[in-house]
Amino acid sequence: MCFTIAFSSASILDISGLWEDRDVDRYLPPELTELPDVPAVSFIMPVLNEEGFLEQAVATILAQDYPGEKEVVLALGPSRDASNEIAKRIAEADHRVRLVENPERDIPAGLNRAIEASRHPVIVRVDAHSELTSDYTRRGVQALLEVGAANVGGVMRAAGATPVQRAIARGYNSPFGLGGGAYHGDGTPGPAESAYLGIFRREAVAAVGGYDPEILRGEDWEFNLRLRRAGYTVWFDPSLGVTYWPRASFSDLAKQFFATGTWRAVLVRRYGRANPWRFFAPGALVVALTVSVLVLVLQIVGMLPWAWWSLGWAPLVAYALGIGFAIARIQDQRGCKDRLLTGVALVLMHTCWGAGFLRGILFGGGKLLGGGRVVDRSRA
Structure with missing residues (x-):
């Protein structure tokens, strides 16, 4: 299954039609099939130079209190640190962890490769510098089933270990820093513009073509825009918490x-x-x-x-x-x-x-x- 999509890029200084709302054609999404009460889940994670975070990030996945079947797919980029060696050691110790190569190194390409290699009907995106609360998957899948959404996301709670990193985390957590996105605050459950990380229905991911490998930042927003334009629901649930470790x-x-x-x-x-x-x-x-x-x-x-x-x-x-x-x-x-x-x-x-x-x-x-x-x- 191919999740790669292509768009023509704008040429230098060609800003004609800047305010034009492009790609506005909407189509009815294929009806999502009914999931079992406890569907199997695939966790996907792109990895690049994350030796200080990777082991703990995977540990929080494997420690999820979700009772269903789980697998973890790590898309390994060309790291310059010990990330790939750590990933291989984790995979050797736990058969639920599998590895795929991501030679392009970029996040969208790694996500697509991990999705292609995964097997289960529910996909949970996790970043190597994030840690899930123990009930994250259970609550997220429950919301996915209850509201019939294609994607469910929660709250990013930035944290820091040093004075500078804590200051950066305060900027992330404050509306004076990033502001605007629901996932930077507690808010109330409901339809959302985008979602941090995300718990997806595989069928919806396939229907919109996965992540755009040409968008190197903001890939979540772009992907969720295509989900919404396809008629799917992106849902925000503030009960889902993720600890995010920002730049230090x-x-x-x-x-x-x-x-x-x-x-x-x-x-x-x-x-x-x-x-x-x-x-x-x-x-x-x-x-x-x-x-x-x-x-x-x-x-x-x-x-x-x-x-x-x-x-x-x-x-x-x-x-x-x-x-x-x-x-x-x-x-x-x-x-x-x-x-x-x-x-x-x-x-x-x-x-x-x-x-x-x-x-x-x-x-x-x-x-x-x-x-x-x-x-x-x-x-x-």
């Missing part, structure tokens, strides 16, 4: 968010109005801050008068006040150092995402000036 350094956070912003812009170029307007906010912020800084610099060197031109500082001042307000509202901070680190994390999230978004709007996610695709190398 500010440099890695910057790389991750620049790539994420770039690929969000690629999705805007492709799907136009299907994208929520909140995704444009970081790009607009970067433009406004750039103008403010430029005005200030020109005033300092004497090229602009100080009078009315000082109003150009307004976005910079407003943003600084906003960051201060956010820091004051975010919980779990201990002292000035934590607040400073939280502020740095928030600023990097906003500005790197916004800069990447502007890059993606203008040039897409592909080659620029002889370079390669924009790829998140923060876990390389």
Whole structure:
């Protein structure tokens, strides 16, 4: 079974039809067959340079209190650390764990390869840097059966082991950091735009063609968009909890968010109005801050008068006040150092995402000036 789909990519600076809602043709999904009360489940996980997280992530899968049959399929990329050796040791110790190669290294390709190698009617996506609560699968499958959804997702709860990683986690968990997505807060159960990770019906995955291997970030949102357009339901259940371990350094956070912003812009170029307007906010912020800084610099060197031109500082001042307000509202901070680190994390999230978004709007996610695709190398 092939889960690979292809789309034509937008050429550099070709933003004609940016606001056009593309691929709007909808079709009735094939009726989902009835599942048994306790269907067998396949856990799929792409793995690349995850030696510090992989063993615990797989352990939380095998420790699920779900009574049905389980298998785990790890799609191994060309890791530079000991991830593949750890995976082989885990598979040798437990027959429920199987390994497949993912030479492309990218997450969507790895997910598709793991799906193809898996066997069961329910598919649970897990990331190597995440840990499932013990009741995650049982509750998720129950919701899948009760609401007739094609995909069910829960809440991402970021955690950190170091001061910097904890600051980054606070940004993830706060509406002032990422905001917007239901899975970053508790919320109420109901239909959702997208889902974090996800518990899927295999039939629905096959019906929409799996993950798009050309979308290197934001692949979940794009995949769930196609599910919804096909007439399937994507469901949010806040009782499902996943601990997520974010990047542990500010440099890695910057790389991750620049790539994420770039690929969000690629999705805007492709799907136009299907994208929520909140995704444009970081790009607009970067433009406004750039103008403010430029005005200030020109005033300092004497090229602009100080009078009315000082109003150009307004976005910079407003943003600084906003960051201060956010820091004051975010919980779990201990002292000035934590607040400073939280502020740095928030600023990097906003500005790197916004800069990447502007890059993606203008040039897409592909080659620029002889370079390669924009790829998140923060876990390389």
